[in-house]
Amino acid sequence: MKSCYLVAALFALQASAVHAEDYKVGSLVIHQPWSRATPKNAPVAGGYLKITNTGTAPDRLVGGSADGAKRFEIHEMKMDGGVMKMRELKDGLEIPPGATVELKPGSYHIMMMNLSRPLAKGDKVKGSLAFEKAGKVDVEFAVEGIGGSPAGMKMNEHGH
Ligand SMILES: [Cu+2]
Secondary structure, eight states: OHHHHHHHHHHHHHHTTTTOOEEEETTEEEEEEEEEOOOTTOOOEEEEEEEEEOSSSOEEEEEEEETTEEEEEEEEEEEETTEEEEEEOTTOEEEOTTOEEEEOTTSSEEEEEEESSOOOTTOEEEEEEEETTTEEEEEEEEEEOOOOOOTTOOGGGSOO
């Protein structure tokens, strides 16, 4: 019964990001990178994806790049004294062996900062991800609609 539930959950997730693709590097599989359309004059966009480590050793997402973004950071969101705050993960994000780590709104995410142009729904943003062991892989972020912002995800909390 557990596997049926998982399959249903996977279909639900895929339906929300139908334009995106999977990428492989080393023993890592990167599922469906996507981003969100940005409001005019908002120089920041989130990047979301899932990373599965099919190997036997841990790896870390340590950086990357996105076309048009001067800065590319890996963030986490956490409750801090009742307020949702985000901070940069300076040492990157660990992908344990056999695990799938999801970067999603309200949780771990990539922050594309100082964007040279707004992102529009349907755009593809070329970029790359850098892993400590697996190395670098080129990916493409599919830009979805603006949708609702996760609670507490405010630009002024970045403090950069
Ligand atoms: Cu952030």
